Amino acid sequence: MEWTREQRYKKYSDWDAATLLQLQAQAATSKYQMHYHMHPLSGLMNDPNGFSYYNGEYHLFCQSYPFGPVHGLKSWTHYASDDLVHWHYLGQAINPDMDKDNAGAYSGSAMAHDGKLLLMYTGNHRDADWTRIPYQIIAEMDQDNHITKKDEATILPPDHVTEHFRDPQLFEHDDKFYVILGAQDKKTKTGQIDVYESTDLIHWHENGYLSLPNEMGYMIECPNLVFINGQPVLIFCPQGLDKSITNYDNVYPNMYLIGKDIDLSSAKFSPAQLAPINLDDGFDVYATQAFNAPDGTAYAISWVGLPDSTYPPTDQEGWANCYSQVKQLEIKDGQLYQHPVPAMRNLRYNEVSITNKKIISSDAKRQYELKLKIAAGQSSSLHLSDLILNFNTSSDAHLTVDRSHGPAINPDYGATRTISLGDNQDLDLDIFIDGSLCEIFINNGRHVMTLRFFSKSNTTISFDQNINYTGKLWDMHSIL
Secondary structure, X not given: OOOOHHHHOOOHHHOOHHHHHHHHHHHHHOOOOOOOOOOOOOEEEEEEEEEEEEOOEEEEEEEEEOOOOOOOOOEEEEEEEOOOOOOEEEEEEEOOOOHHHOOOEEEEEEEEEOOEEEEEEEEEEEOOOOOEEEXXXXXXXXXXXXXXXXXXXXXXXXXXXXXXXXXXXXXXXXOEEEEEEEEEEOOOOOEEEEEEEEOOOOOOEEEXXXXXXXXXXXXXXXXXXXXXXXXXXEEEEEEOOOOOOOOOOOOOOOEEEEEEEEEHHHOEEEEOOOOOEEOOOOOOEEEEEEEEOOOOOEEEEEEEOOOOOOOHHHHOOOEEOEEOOOEEEEEEOOEEEEEEOHHHHHHEEEEEEEEOOOEEEOOOOOEEEEEEEEOOOOEEEEEEOOEEEEEEOOOXXXXXXXXXXOOOOOHHHOOEEEEEOOOOOOEEEEEEEXXXXXXXXXXXXXXXXXXXXXXXXXXXXXXXXXXXXEEEEEEEOOOO
């Protein structure tokens, strides 16, 4: 189906209930659907937004377009959780229902303040000539989850940026309020992170572009700043980044920089390394949103989908994309590690211990977790139905994920991803399979590889030869 602009931006009230119910049924009954990850009730799931802690619960807002697997008139839906794993749906949160967001409620963040949860997002306004004006808007949510939008824009686009000015992260630091925004400089057409400061959340001062160690392409999306044991960590999505700075295979990467320190009042960021690092070494992670919980712990969740990309098996069913599981962030040996949150273990059941078996399971379900410790000095392949993990734990140690044996997914960007490993060292894998989603935590979260794959059946787990390893396999409960 070819979607016209008129269709994509039709008001929600102009859609009939029967269409929405049909789309919801298609998504719910899909053999590719996820059951212990966040997924769309219908249509398109886009960036995670407003990830926060408020009123005794974690909150997560999902940018979505419920009427098809395409980018159209975006809104926010609302979920809450007490353990970062089980999420309950709280309905529509921010609808594109005023002039300043007449073409969609775009990405943003949340911050608890004075008994309210402040939701800051980009209102995508289009005038009669379809010229875009991005407005940064703050809404308030009370303890009954009632949201009030403010009609006035908090931050207007400055003269020196193009229309690409979006994705605000609102937070408090050193007794002041800050917003960082993805931006494109009008003169140089380069990607920037613009820093704003306020003492009252009403009057904002632009402190300038955050100093970065390299030119970061033509646009930066979804900038997030968190602190891990006092160190600033900048997570962002540079578009058009020169691959000589950091190599990547996806159409657009999601990257991070660990900092030595940061001075937001002067927009100075001192990185611990010059080149950004891929946050995820798989195929499909983008628009990661991270925040610091009240106890200081840094958590992150990612959109498993990419701009300018399609996923035909589910697009044809009228739904698209999902989210990663929530990951706890740690800095170790100067690198960012990502770990499943403890409550993920509560989903496990039917535990099976495995040692050196060639066939781990010939009838695995579509929802499982597989933990393996593979001894050093070996080379083999692990088959997860059509998905293949080729590994070498001797010299020239590496791990390659190959999804070429199933339906082609964005083939212009390749069907394999490879990471280097330490030579002659054991390999630890923690693999989560959920319908058409795979997340692989490597060596206790030193690397994560996330991807979609579309096997007709996820039934067989086996090595291509006998090898030396130990492991455990669990089925996983659903969360929704």
